[in-house]
Amino acid sequence: DGGITQSPKYLFRKEGQNVTLSCEQNLNHDAMYWYRQDPGQGLRLIYYSQIVNDFQKGDIAEGYSVSREKKESFPLTVTSAQKNPTAFYLCASSMGGQVMGGYTFGSGTRLTVV
Amino acid sequence: AQTVTQSQPEMSVQEAETVTLSCTYDTSESDYYLFWYKQPPSRQMILVIRQEAYKQQNATENRFSVNFQKAAKSFSLKISDSQLGDAAMYFCAYRRGRGYQKVTFGTGTKLQVIP
Numbered sequence: 001d002g003g004i005t006q007s008p009k010y011l012f013r014k015e016g017q018n019v020t021l022s023c024e025q026n027l028n029h030d031a032m033y034w035y036r037q038d039p040g041q042g043l044r045l046i047y048y049s050q051i052v053n054d055f056q057k058g059d060i061a062e063g064y065s066v067s068r069e070k071k072e073s074f075p076l077t078v079t080s081a082q083k084n085p086t087a088f089y090l091c092a093s094s095m096g097g098q099v100m101g102g103y104t105f106g107s108g109t110r111l112t113v114v
Numbered sequence: 115a116q117t118v119t120q121s122q123p124e125m126s127v128q129e130a131e132t133v134t135l136s137c138t139y140d141t142s143e144s145d146y147y148l149f150w151y152k153q154p155p156s157r158q159m160i161l162v163i164r165q166e167a168y169k170q171q172n173a174t175e176n177r178f179s180v181n182f183q184k185a186a187k188s189f190s191l192k193i194s195d196s197q198l199g200d201a202a203m204y205f206c207a208y209r210r211g212r213g214y215q216k217v218t219f220g221t222g223t224k225l226q227v228i229p
Contacts, residue, residue, distance in 0.1 A: 033216075040123070041221060050215060088157065102147075102217070103217060
């Protein structure tokens with residue numbers, strides 16, 4: 001079945017450490033996104049990519065980095081510069097902009113700083 | 115910038131009754147799309163219903179329907195015959211027209227279904 005796979009489900013990070021969250025899709029979607037979810041704040045866009053080897057900052061990109069070397073993969077790195085990384089992270093994908101549609105989401109990664 | 119506002123942080127409904135969740139948005143665009151997403155306790159986001167702004171007819175998906183008031187920039191979700199499985203966070207979302215894919219989400223409404 002087609003879908004989006006996020007791993008790991010739970011991730012613990014020590015202060016000052018970089019960590020990478022994985023997102024893989026087999027839907028042949030062009031666009032991929034990373035959102036951060038905090039209680040009471042809904043979903044906030046970190047980065048998005050509409051084609052391979054290209055990506056744009058979202059609303060809260062500081063302290064994060066991404067790459068899009070393959071259509072299927074869009075990993076997110078949470079760097080030590082991110083001051084408050086504890087949150088739930090959601091990856092999503094969508095078809096090209098000519099098709100009206102929403103996102104398909106992964107099941108998320110819960111990141112906790114210890 | 116587009117904003118999406120959900121003014122009801124929490125709502126409750128008796129099983130089999132009807133409930134309406136509110137959403138307003140702010141945009142200067144004429145071509146856009148609106149969505150309602152459901153996030154159950156598993157935290158998997160599920161698309162419930164979507165509406166194209168150029169369509170006057172309100173979208174319907176089984177027990178879920180919307181009341182789209184374009185002039186008022188209002189997009190409410192009505193859930194009929196509420197079921198225990200409807201208990202979840204519901205997010206209203208906005209996307210500009212074709213060729214632009216970024217989606218803006220509201221802060222969510224937590225719906226409790228009382229047996």
